[in-house]
Amino acid sequence: xxxxxxxxxxxxxxxxxxxxxxxxxxxxxxxxxxxxxxxxxxxxxxxxxxxxxxxxxxxxxxxxxxxxxxxxxxxxxxxxxxxxxxxxxxxxxxxxxxxxxxxxxxxxxxxxxxxxxxxxxxxxxxxxxxxxxxxxxxxxxxxxxxxxxxxxxxxxxxxxxxxxxxxxxxxxxxxxxxxxxxxxxxxxxxxxxxxxxxxxxxxxxxxxxxxxxxxxxxxxxxxxxxxxxxxxxxxxxxxxxxxxxxxxxxxxxxxxxxxxxxxxxxxxxxxxxxxxxxxxxxxxxxxxxxxxxxxxxxxxxxxxxxxxxxxxxxxxxxxxxxxxxxxxxxxxxxxxxxxxxxxxxxxxxxxxxxxxxxxxxxxxxxxxxxxxxxxxxxxxxxxxxxxxxxxxxxxxxxxxxxxxxxxxxxxxxxxxxxxxxxxxxxxxxxxxxxxxxxxxxxxxxxxxxxxxxxxxxxxxxxxxxxxxxxxxxxxxxxxxxxxxxxxxxxxxxxxxxxxxxxxxxxxxxxxxxxxxxxxxxxxxxxxxxxxxxxxxxxxxxxxxxxxxxxxxxxxxxx
Amino acid sequence: xxxxxxxxxxxxxxxxxxxxxxxxxxxxxxxxxxxxxxxxxxxxxxxxxxxxxxxxxxxxxxxxxxxxxxxxxxxxxxxxxxxxxxxxxxxxxxxxxxxxxxxxxxxxxxxxxxxxxxxxxxxxxxxxxxxxxxxxxxxxxxxxxxxxxxxxxxxxxxxxxxxxxxxxxxxxxxxxxxxxxxxxxxxxxxxxxxxxxxxxxxxxxxxxxxxxxxxxxxxxxxxxxxxxxxxxxxxxxxxxxxxxxxxxxxxxxxxxxxxxxxxxxxxxxxxxxxxxxxxxx
Numbered sequence: 001x002x003x004x005x006x007x008x009x010x011x012x013x014x015x016x017x018x019x020x021x022x023x024x025x026x027x028x029x030x031x032x033x034x035x036x037x038x039x040x041x042x043x044x045x046x047x048x049x050x051x052x053x054x055x056x057x058x059x060x061x062x063x064x065x066x067x068x069x070x071x072x073x074x075x076x077x078x079x080x081x082x083x084x085x086x087x088x089x090x091x092x093x094x095x096x097x098x099x100x101x102x103x104x105x106x107x108x109x110x111x112x113x114x115x116x117x118x119x120x121x122x123x124x125x126x127x128x129x130x131x132x133x134x135x136x137x138x139x140x141x142x143x144x145x146x147x148x149x150x151x152x153x154x155x156x157x158x159x160x161x162x163x164x165x166x167x168x169x170x171x172x173x174x175x176x177x178x179x180x181x182x183x184x185x186x187x188x189x190x191x192x193x194x195x196x197x198x199x200x201x202x203x204x205x206x207x208x209x210x211x212x213x214x215x216x217x218x219x220x221x222x223x224x225x226x227x228x229x230x231x232x233x234x235x236x237x238x239x240x241x242x243x244x245x246x247x248x249x250x251x252x253x254x255x256x257x258x259x260x261x262x263x264x265x266x267x268x269x270x271x272x273x274x275x276x277x278x279x280x281x282x283x284x285x286x287x288x289x290x291x292x293x294x295x296x297x298x299x300x301x302x303x304x305x306x307x308x309x310x311x312x313x314x315x316x317x318x319x320x321x322x323x324x325x326x327x328x329x330x331x332x333x334x335x336x337x338x339x340x341x342x343x344x345x346x347x348x349x350x351x352x353x354x355x356x357x358x359x360x361x362x363x364x365x366x367x368x369x370x371x372x373x374x375x376x377x378x379x380x381x382x383x384x385x386x387x388x389x390x391x392x393x394x395x396x397x398x399x400x401x402x403x404x405x406x407x408x409x410x411x412x413x414x415x416x417x418x419x420x421x422x423x424x425x426x427x428x429x430x431x432x433x434x435x436x437x438x439x440x441x442x443x444x445x446x447x448x449x450x451x452x453x454x455x456x457x458x459x460x461x462x463x464x465x466x467x468x469x470x471x472x473x474x475x476x477x478x479x480x481x482x483x484x485x486x487x488x489x490x491x492x493x494x495x496x497x498x499x500x501x502x503x504x505x506x507x508x509x510x511x512x513x514x515x516x517x518x519x520x521x522x523x524x525x526x527x528x529x530x531x532x533x534x535x536x537x538x539x540x541x542x543x544x545x546x547x548x549x550x551x552x553x554x555x556x557x558x
Numbered sequence: 559x560x561x562x563x564x565x566x567x568x569x570x571x572x573x574x575x576x577x578x579x580x581x582x583x584x585x586x587x588x589x590x591x592x593x594x595x596x597x598x599x600x601x602x603x604x605x606x607x608x609x610x611x612x613x614x615x616x617x618x619x620x621x622x623x624x625x626x627x628x629x630x631x632x633x634x635x636x637x638x639x640x641x642x643x644x645x646x647x648x649x650x651x652x653x654x655x656x657x658x659x660x661x662x663x664x665x666x667x668x669x670x671x672x673x674x675x676x677x678x679x680x681x682x683x684x685x686x687x688x689x690x691x692x693x694x695x696x697x698x699x700x701x702x703x704x705x706x707x708x709x710x711x712x713x714x715x716x717x718x719x720x721x722x723x724x725x726x727x728x729x730x731x732x733x734x735x736x737x738x739x740x741x742x743x744x745x746x747x748x749x750x751x752x753x754x755x756x757x758x759x760x761x762x763x764x765x766x767x768x769x770x771x772x773x774x775x776x777x778x779x780x781x782x783x784x785x786x787x788x789x790x791x792x793x794x795x796x797x798x799x800x801x802x803x804x805x806x807x808x809x810x811x812x813x814x815x816x817x818x819x820x821x822x823x824x825x826x827x828x829x830x831x832x833x834x835x836x837x838x839x
Contacts, residue, residue, distance in 0.1 A: 297611075297615070297645055299614040299644040300644070301619055305618070314611070315608060398604065401571060402602075402620055403623055404571060407592045407624055407625045
């Protein structure tokens with residue numbers, strides 16, 4: 001029940017009028033809010049910018065090192081532009097300079113990360129704050145009705161400006177031409193800006209931040225797919241698809257290959273149009289309301305939802321389904337790209353060494369496919385850590401209490417999410433293996449053989465992923481507050497040792513610390529059972545330690 | 559202060575200090591947690607729900623987690639009475655609606671004990687009334703209710719026994735009547751002649767007012783219960799016309815105990831005639 005007291009409030013009509021005309025006060029407090037938002041993001045924002053900039057720079061460095069001669073680059077350009085899988089993943093390669101290779105290999109992906117960063121930033125400072133009720137508190141202070149949206153957009157602009165400046169400074173340090181560097185930096189940042197406009201609109205549409213984020217990311221995924229299909233179809237195909245949504249415009253700018261500066265106008269126009277539309281929509285709706293209705297759900301639970309395990313599955317399957325879909329696309333495409341890998345590596349002896357080190361064997365195709373399975377293992381371990389840490393999220397969100405106040409014991413509750421994590425990792429590895437085998441087999445022939453072989457190769461990674469997820473589970477039982485840090489640190493170390501350890505030629509003692517070092521290199525490698533058995537035992541032991549710890553400690557936020 | 563911690567200890571979520579003892583329904587809440595939980599239903603003070611599940615799904619889930627048989631009729635009746643839309647996702651519920659979900663799940667159960675931690679903090683007055691009716695009915699049917707509240711009128715209306723917790727300690731415990739016994743009665747009397755209070759012990763805050771309508775005087779005072787017989791004799795001697803005696807409200811009791819003490823207190827009430835935390839029922 002709501003009781004209005006005090007002076008008369010302006011009615012809805014006058015409020016809408018004020019919003020439509022913009023009103024002098026509707027932006028009051030924007031700069032204070034933006035500063036506050038930047039303070040809240042002082043860790044997250046630089047971390048995103050760092051990941052984007054380092055990604056681009058490391059590619060510039062690697063290409064300069066691996067493809068020293070113009071001839072080797074030209075042959076890479078020819079093969080990559082005739083390989084549909086590579087066109088799908090990275091787009092067309094325009095030119096054959098080191099800059100062009102860098103823009104080809106990482107431009108679209110950097111733009112994708114910039115877009116993701118921006119979506120998270122904008123939703124976090126608009127709809128997420130509104131959903132949590134924080135905007136209500138802020139709105140009651142001397143803050144205009146449009147200020148939170150304006151502040152969110154300001155933060156997005158600042159973040160993308162930061163990326164532009166850093167890239168424009170960093171790339172010339174690796175010897176790339178200044179004009180191309182600035183073009184690539186702007187291509188990445190304006191893609192981020194376009195998604196600032198798009199997510200500003202989605203933030204007005206739904207009452208939940210999750211859904212608003214989901215719609216914006218769906219647009220991003222569609223952009224990637226349209227661009228990928230348009231590129232992969234080759235010169236005779238529907239190339240116009242790449243022009244429909246933002247990610248394709250990153251290529252259209254052609255950094256380092258005769259820049260077409262006018263292509264920057266497209267994303268900037270999307271930003272401006274999106275922002276204008278968002279302000280208009282914001283003026284027409286009430287606080288907390290969305291323009292799309294919330295769909296009603298089941299008024300009663302299905303009989304399947306009956307205990308901790310079914311609850312854990314219900315909470316986690318949508319995320320698992322998304323991961324599995326990602327695995328299908330990524331590994332089918334990467335598997336297909338394996339045909340012709342030998343030709344592509346071609347004259348680059350350095351790349352050949354790199355690949356054989358990573359894949360642990362000398363037949364280049366086998367090394368490539370085994371490297372893919374290592375990647376599948378590392379990513380699956382990441383899923384496992386996230387799924388196990390759901391326990392911690394439930395606990396600190398006070399959602400463990402209602403389950404534990406029922407007659408399910410702590411161990412059963414803990415085990416429920418661990419079982420989802422293990423089943424999820426196994427599923428992802430199987431999907432990754434089958435997709436790789438199918439992608440490669442359909443192009444190279446003998447698909448049945450490759451599917452079966454790669455399924456085994458994927459599942460061989462499972463014991464190693466159990467160890468990493470086990471660390472997260474043990475930490476959750478013994479020191480819940482440190483569990484998030486512990487789980488991700490374990491994964492980070494394994495990733496660093498597995499991906500960079502061989503290249504750095506670290507001592508075997510150090511490499512042995514990563515469970516992935518002990519996984520057989522499939523296909524082609526020799527399968528040795530004992531390491532797989534003891535890694536499984538260690539993983540299960542860590543789960544047991546976590547559950548035992550959980551039975552002993554206090555439950556709560558602390 | 560300490561109310562929620564007490565309840566979380568009773569649920570076996572926290573371990574009590576090594577020095578203390580705690581027993582719930584004759585068992586150890588830490589060791590026998592799962593066995594005891596089948597016999598109780600719990601409503602937390604700050605209800606959080608899984609945002610992607612609907613209210614109806616959560617009500618069913620909580621019941622099944624407890625191991626309840628499904629009583630669809632009672633569930634439907636409670637949903638109707640509390641006016642909850644069970645097909646809405648939990649993320650769309652207000653605080654009051656989340657509270658209703660937890661309350662309906664608890665009330666629809668057939669457990670012998672209800673543990674309620676400030677269960678009405680988000681409810682509007684109409685729903686508070688529905689809540690009181692429901693608790694009164696549960697109480698009449700013989701269920702034990704442990705109600706933690708800082709709304710004194712609520713505890714007064716519902717509780718048979720009251721424990722007042724202040725700064726983490728139980729400072730007062732007993733039936734409402736017992737608590738009142740230690741205190742004073744408010745007396746309001748109209749007499750023909752002025753009453754002389756000289757020589758009477760235990761009379762406080764007395765005020766004599768000249769009545770405006772009829773001839774006579776009006777006395778209003780607080781009397782220690784031990785002083786009541788002497789006061790009544792004086793009143794009859796002065797020609798008593800009307801007399802109102804009222805026991806103190808829980809709020810008055812409370813403020814009298816703590817008005818001059820800085821810590822923020824809070825009572826715990828329970829029904830029916832059973833001691834709350836720390837003893838079996």
